[in-house]
Amino acid sequence: MKKQPQVTEQTRANLRQAFWELYAERPVERISVREITDRAGYNRATFYLYYHDVYELLEEIEDTVLGNIERLVQGRLLQGDTLDFSQHMGLILRLAQRSRDYTRVLLGPHGDPAFSDRLKQIISPLVDRFFLPEAGLDEGASGIVREFYLSGILAIIRTWTADDDPMPIDQLIQLVMRIVQ
Structure with a gap:
């Protein structure tokens, strides 16, 4: 099944926003994928569809x-x-x-x-x-x-x-x- 471009970009934007809120508070090495996905409302597997790790984000x-x-x-x-x-x-x-x-x-x-x-x-x-x-x-x-x-x-x-x-x-x-x- 092919992903819809609008959904893909919205998911990426939500992950970026969740990461950014955490990064504004503390260094990148203290941010976990779990925290990002919990904040964005996704599971960890979704994060890995778009990014290798928090450093890539x-x-x-x-x-x-x-x-x-x-x-x-x-x-x-x-x-x-x-x-x-x-x-x-x-x-x-x-x-x-x-x-x-x-x-x-x-x-x-x-x-x-x-x-x-x-x-x-x-x-x-x-x-x-x-x-x-x-x-x-x-x-x-x-x-x-x-x-x-x-x-x-x-x-x-x-x-x-x-x-x-x-x-x-x-x-x-x-x-x-x-x-x-």
């Missing part, structure tokens, strides 16, 4: 969030878009805001450090384009400066998305631009 969520940011960076920055750094920061922050429920957890205390590393790789072309050429640094020094800026940007996003009443994006961008220039 987490990776799917991370890939979705990172994919949105990567499409933005690739589509605008690397194809010669004329937006300046503050406009790119605004776009990234708007994406972070749209997926705030995910971003605040993925970059938070229970988050996977690999997510932060992958996010840095995606946004590093921004730093390469807007800061490193002007600095005239050798390769070793450029790597250090790149990491400095990327870590700072991630810390800003982490702190901003964790705030229950975050400052407006435009005000945050002005603050960041004052810091980096």
